[in-house]
Amino acid sequence: MKTVGVVFGGKSPEHDVSIISAQSIVSNMDRNVYAPVLFPMNREGQLFRGDGGFEFLKSGTGEDILPVSFDELKKMDVIFPVLHGPFGEDGTIQGLFEMMGIPYVGSGVESCALNMHKGLFRDVFAVKGIAQPHYRYFSRVDKTASLKEIRQTLALPLFVKPCRGGSSIGISRVDTIDKLEEAVETAFRYDDCVIVEEGIDITEELEVAVLGRPGRLTVAGPGGLIAGDIFYSYDDKYVNKRTRFQIPVEDLPAEVLSGIRKLAATAFAVTNCFGLARVDFLFNRNSGYLALNEINTMPGFTDISMYTKLMMTTGMSFSELVSALLDLAFQRGR
Template sequence: MSEQYETRPRVAIVFGGRNSEHAVSILGAGSVLEAIDRSKYEVVPVGIAQDGRWVLASGDQRYAIEDGAFPAVDDQGTALALPSGSGSLVTYDAGSIPVELGQVDVVFPVMHGPFAEDGTIQGLLEMAGVRYVGSGVLASAVGMDKGYMKTVLAAAGLPVGPYVVVRDRDWRVDRDRVLKEVQELGWPVFVKPARAGSSQGISKVNDLDELERAVELAREHDPKVLVEAAIVGREIECAVLESPGDEAPRASLPGEVLVRGDHAFFDFEAKYIEGDMSLAVPADIPAEVAEELRGMAVRAFEALGCEGLSRVDFFYTEDGGLILNEINTMPGFTSVSVAPQLWAATGVSYAELVDRLIQLALARPSGLR
C-alpha cells in the first residue's frame, strides 16, 4: 500500500448506469464486493439508477440473477453527489441537510456501455479530481466506438477485418448507398450497435432481405451501426494488464471461446442467460501464434492508450492468420467472466486482480498523464 495512506484507502465501487448493461454491471460489482480485501480497503458501494441518480447502496441491494430476474439498482437509497474538485461524496436527500461522507481515494467503476465505460464516467471523475480504475477518457471513448476503434488499430498497423460504419443520417437519407457498400463486403455479415457491449443488438445476416431488419434492431441500442464482414475462424481472447512503474503491460495466456447449442455466435444469451459457452485456456494454438497474439494484444492496449485492464478479441483464421476484432477497455468483470478467467489461468487470482487494479489507480495521478 502507498505510504501516503495512513489509514485504509476508501474505494467506491460504482455500478449500474443509464444503459442496457445496467444489470451486467451489477453482477460484476457483486463479484468485486465479495473479493475485495476489506482489511486493506474501506469499501463504499455506490449504485447509479436507470434514471442516472447516484445512491448509497443499501444492504438489501441484489447483485445476482434470481429466478431469471436480473438485478437493478435500488433507487430508494440515500442520494449521493460527487462535487467537482472535492473528491468527497455528499448525501443530499430531500428535506435533510447535505452530509459529507468524506473523501474517496479511488473509484472502481464496474460499468459497461454508454454513459459509463465510454469516457463519460471517466470525465466526471477527472473533473472531481478522483483517481479511478481503468482507462482514461480518450481510450475509453475510442474503445467504446467500434468504428473509431478499428481506425486507430489499423493506423497502428494491426490487422482488422473489412467493415462499414452506418451513421444515423446516412441510414435515413442515403440508404441505397449504404446497402450497396454493405453488399460489397459479401455475405454473411454481422450487424451490431457501434457503441454497445455484452453482444446486445447483434445479428448475423445472410442476405439483403435480412439486412434492414438487423440494422433496425441494432439502432434500438445505438443510432450508429457497424457492419462487419464475417470472418471464418476461431475466437481467441487475450487480457492485458497494466504493469506498475515503467514496466510494459503484460498479456495473459490466450483462451478460446467455445459456444454450444443453437447460438450462431457469442451472443448475450450465451454469455449471461443460458450459459452456453466455455473458455479453453490456454487456447490450443501453436506456441508461436500465441506469442504473436499476445504481442498484438499489448500493441492494441498501447495504441488506444489504455490503463488498468483490457480484453482483446481475435479471430484465428483457417490459413493461420490473426485478425483483431476489438478491444474492450472495461471487460465483463464477474469472477467467471472471460478476462478474470484468463488471468486466473495465468496465475493471477480474481482477488489479486482486484487489488492490482486498485493499487495501479492509487499510484496514478489524476488529470493529464
C-alpha cells in the same frame, strides 16, 4: 484503510451485467486494506449510496439507500467504476472523475471513448495496418446510401452491431441480404451509430487479458471460446451459458501464442489503455489468419468472465487482481 467507491448499474443496456461484476469485485476485495462503499446508479443515471445497493438495483428495495450527488464521490480515496457500455465505459464518467481529481480504476477518457466506438476503433487500426474485418459504419441520416454501398461491397454473412455497445446486445448475424435493413434497425435501438462488418472464416474467438501500465504489462492467455449459438450472443453469455471455454487455448504453436500476446500488448498501447483491458481476436487455426476484433476497457468480472479466468492462470488470485487494479489507480493519481 482506504475507501473504494464502487459505482455500478447505470444507464447502459449492460446494467444487469454491471451489478454481477460489482458483486464479484466487492466480495473479493481485501478488507484489511480497502473498505468498499457502494454507489448504485439506476437506469436513469441517478446515483445512490448504501450497503443495500445490490438489492436496491435488483428489486427496488435495500437498506440505508439514499440518493446522493456525484460530489459524494469526492469523499472516496479511489473509485472503481464497474460500468459496462455507454455512460460508463465510453469516457463520459471518466471525464467526471478527471474534473473532480479522483483516482479511478481503468483507462482514461480518450482511450475509453475510442475503444467504445467500434467504427473509430477500426479506423485507427486500419491506419496501423492491423488485420481486421472489412466494415462500414454510419448514422441514421446516412443509412440509405450506406446500405446501398454495403450491398455492393461487403460479402455475406454480415454482422450488424451498435457502434457503442457490449455484451453482444443489439447484434445480429445477416445471412441473406433481405434481412440487412431489419438488423440495422435492431442495432439503431441501442445506438445512433451502427457498424456492419463482413463475416470472416474463423475456427474460434480468442481473448487476451492485459493488466498494468505502459512498459509494465502482464499479458495472459489467450483463452478460446466456442459459442453455443451462431455467434457469442447475450443469451449465450449470461442466460443459457452454452459457450465452451478453453483456458488457456489448446494446441497452438508457441510462436502463434507469442504473436497473439504481442499484438494484444500493441493494441493496448496504441489506444492508450491503462490498468486493464481484454483484447479480442478472430482466428482461423487452419490458415493461421488472425484479426483484431475489439478491445474492452472494463471487461466483465462475473463468474464466467474470461478476463478474470485468464488472469488467474498467471497465479494471481481474484483478490490480488482487484488489489493490483486499485494500486494502479493510485499510481496514476500520483
